Amino acid sequence: MTDSQFQKGHEVPVTHQEFPGKEHKLPLQAQYDTLPTDEGGYQKYKAAGKLQGKKAVITGGDSGIGRATAILFAMEGADSFIVYLPDEEKDAQETKRMVESHGRQCHLLSTDLTSRDNCKKVVDEALKQLGGIDILFNNAAYQMVKSDIHELSEDQWLHTFNTNIHPYFYLSKYALPHMSRGSTIINNASINAYIGRPDLLDYTSTKGAVVSFTRGLSNQFVGKGIRVNAVAPGPVWTPLIPATMDDGAQETFTSPMGRPAQPSEVAACVVFLAAADSSAISGQTIHCNGGVIVNG
Template sequence: MASKLDIHAQSQTLPGSEAAMDPPAEMIRAGYKGADKLAGKVALITGGDSGIGRSVAIHFAREGADVAVVYLSEAEDAAETKRLVEAEGRRCHLIEGDLSDAGFCRSCVDETLDTLGGLNVLVNNAGTQWVSEDLAELPDEQWRRMFDVNMHSQFYLAKAALAHLGEGDSIINNASINAYIGPDFLVDYSATKGAIVSFTRSLSNQVVGRGIRVNAVAPGPVWTPLQPATLGAHDPQWLEGFGEQTPMGRAGQPSELGPVFVFLASQDASFISGQTIHPNGGTVVNG
């Protein structure tokens, strides 16, 4: 079991930097042994430069997959993810750009196919958030941007990827505990995450007959650059004791999320589709 993190007041600016995290986050736990659960697979992971996405990329590589990593602009973090994946003996292709653009999303799929020779797993992980404590003051443009980045990108990417996925392949969408608990200062973010849960359920029903599984992950508080770059940017003190409200009394590590995605991408989850898994530190959300 991971130990409690000593998280103190701090802030960053979006999109956030893994290299600036204090304390550093853990990407893969010591002793994690790959078992070729994704041998020969190709995965496209959005937001794979840092946080949960980086952990997923490393875990997938250790399980035998080559990965394409999409990132917005964090070139230093992306280069480190590439180094870590290649250290596992797998290929890593980096793609830089804005996932709110439908054309770019389509090009991500095409580039993955051209560079890595196929596509078996789509991980829709990228997302953003901003704090807003009064709906009356939430700018219309922020609302639209939140859906463009968090929700619409998942639609664009899934739509482009489905033509290339087949029996045994999967789509994994990153949702959030906030879709279920609805924090009052993240109305727009929580709305996008609720939409992702419903999107996951309906898309699963549409494609499961083709042998393609679609599932979601709804993390609780996890120590990633998004936290200091959003919550910390709003008020650095908000990060004091981040995650201590969970029944486990701590925030999660990215290393505790990577294996969840491995499970859903592998044949271990062959009878699971349309579901949301809740690695959230023990909070019961009944969803």
């Protein structure tokens, strides 16, 4: 494929994988360290040392937005500790390779974040490997399309909440005692919290909780110099798409820009929120959603 073919959006093929999806099996290559140009191609992300010497924890760091964030963080001078599911080991190893190609460290931990004990283990191991935590990017998430509430099982509802919001609380709670003035927490919300997507009722509900959690936690810590913000992506080309969306959802997987976003485009927003460039921003959400107008 060519870059211009991907940017046409509707040429993204309908394909299916088992959850959680594999980056290396995507039919079209996602972009991690490049950004779109006006001419329809891509150019290398231009780093400026914005995160030099910082230490970051990234959940869901093996692929998609998490992988792109780890790579851009590395380009900006930060080391990362990425968390992922055991089934995602191959993708995680490739992320590690890509981060290290930029001269930074990338530590790996495969674990299930639905367990609070595992969340505690993440923080403990990150402190051991990194020597501190300056940035926490709560990114890991689960979704599965169900068109009607009667098709949405109680078990899926609980699993989605146990994956998408409870670990954000646990990881933040355990990491904050080790963070200091200038540290940042960034939470991955979603456009769906603002538009109320009907075929992702449980996912949409958790992302609304993420927005409120971000606001409340910011109000607790902004006076202590620790900022808490969120990103709310629209359609983004990641392994979650073929792993969780039916044919109809994939066929309409686009934005007002005529294409889904690349992981790198969201990751660039995460870099902004992690860096001093956003020093006057806390409790806010960046709507990197491809041009959808929302209130919030």
